[in-house]
């Protein structure tokens with residue numbers, strides 16, 4: 001008769017792991033938000049750590065990416081993790097596997113999935129219906145949360161604070177604007193004004209959430225659809241490219257309607273100390289002039305570098321820890 005080797009009796013399941021997902025800035029408590037932004041600044045200042053030494057981070061980018069994919073891949077490597085990269089044609093979702101099944105399968109093997117998706121807003125939520133693999137939104141058509149976190153780290157490094165900063169955002173209120181509005185309105189005294197072409201403002205639901213947060217936290221959110229009576233004495237002027245990934249513009253003459261929102265030197269007359277911010281890639285001569293983007297006020301390329309430090313902070317925040325233990 002065959003006997004079972006006694007060594008099998010000593011095999012036990014690993015401890016349950018609990019992760020935190022970042023699909024939207026709304027997934028973060030105020031404390032989470034403040035601590036990720038501050039941690040990003042500490043990583044930028046040279047803090048090093050290897051908290052992901054035994055972890056595997058997957059990146060799945062359906063859309064093109066220069067900054068975000070590189071930032072998260074390098075961040076994972078710097079924190080000690082190994083990485084695996086999936087391109088748009090690599091997963092069985094292309095042959096019809098459901099996004100929920102994909103999440104269930106990957107969560108048995110990966111610790112983190114960093115994903116940039118096409119238009120489907122439910123996909124990332126489907127993947128995050130488990131607590132073993134953290135899901136990080138590296139940009140969807142609706143929101144770009146890790147961009148806003150990097151931008152806030154940039155502001156903190158530049159000004160030493162975020163509270164009471166005055167910011168003007170120009171152009172389409174796209175995924176980046178959504179994340180910025182959801183994040184900045186949680187800082188007391190922040191004044192965020194968006195000037196967007198009519199029909200290209202924040203989605204009504206996002207504007208409502210951001211207004212409610214602003215009221216709770218003592219911030220201010222203003223949205224207008226013209227370029228008259230611009231605010232002065234700003235700390236930062238922010239813009240983004242006019243053609244947002246995964247979206248289309250229904251009106252054929254949209255360029256004419258966007259043209260007045262271009263960021264040029266004239267804007268600085270009222271705010272000579274303002275910095276210029278851009279999530280990149282930039283289209284010189286469209287949303288911003290070359291003179292501004294490449295000029296002394298521009299911190300756009302510092303923003304890009306801060307995506308790395310901010311990605312390190314995000315990966316460390318969301319990593320799996322045995323349930324019940326401190327992170």
Ligand SMILES: NC(=O)NCCC[C@H](N)C(=O)O
Pocket residue numbers: 067068139144147174175176240241243244245279280281
């Ligand atoms: N920094 C980035 O992630 N840039 C790529 C995308 C920029 C813009 N928000 C877009 O959706 O097209």
